[in-house]
Amino acid sequence: MSESRPLRVDGTEGIDLTGVSVFVGGPIQHAIRDDGFHQPLRNTIGDIIEAVSVVHGTVFSAHVAEKFGVDTPLFSPDQVSVRDFGWMRRCDVFVPVLPVDAAGELMRTDGTHVELGWASALGRPIVVVTPMPLAANASHLLRGLPTVADVTVFDLAEANANPAELLRLLEKLGREAVMSK
DSSP: OOTTSOOOOTTOTTOOOTTOEEEEEOOSGGGEETTEEOHHHHHHHHHHHHHHHHTTOEEEOHHHHTTTTTSGGGSOHHHHHHHHHHHHHHOSEEEEBOOBOTTSOBOOOHHHHHHHHHHHHHTOOEEEEEOSSOOTTOOHHHHHGGGTSOEEEEEHHHHHHOHHHHHHHHHHHHHHHHHTO
8 A cells, every 4th residue: 555665465375355345444634644644554554455455355445535634625524424434334344443642542533433333333343453452541432342243353563463364354254244244
């Protein structure tokens, strides 16, 4: 996804997400800095999107649609809400990336939390990619979400170091979701 960081995903032999749609979410508005989009988050989200694409999955991503914040001002709140809810209804798996800041607190991402609610209500499997253990400032609702929804928490460091493991999980959950439709 990033021009300067070509992704090489080892260990993907046999992984095929053909027919599986993955909605990749995460902060946008609160990740836009004076010097551009928060680079570590851009790299992580870009790598996940590229990894899913490499194994033939379909990706829905506001980060791509909005060019990692460059085109965000071109979209109205109504457009973003309709677009993202449509993607959530069509996706097989939701993958929100919840990074932490320098103080170890979750980066603010109101939209992603709305999307987590949509995914839960629509019965979509959710793979939260975030540093483990979960940040101390994570809300009770975020911490308790696995008790009411199909939620797997996947360590952000592991996703960066070994994207093939994340892809195997997405393949399993995606295939199960496709079969149950």
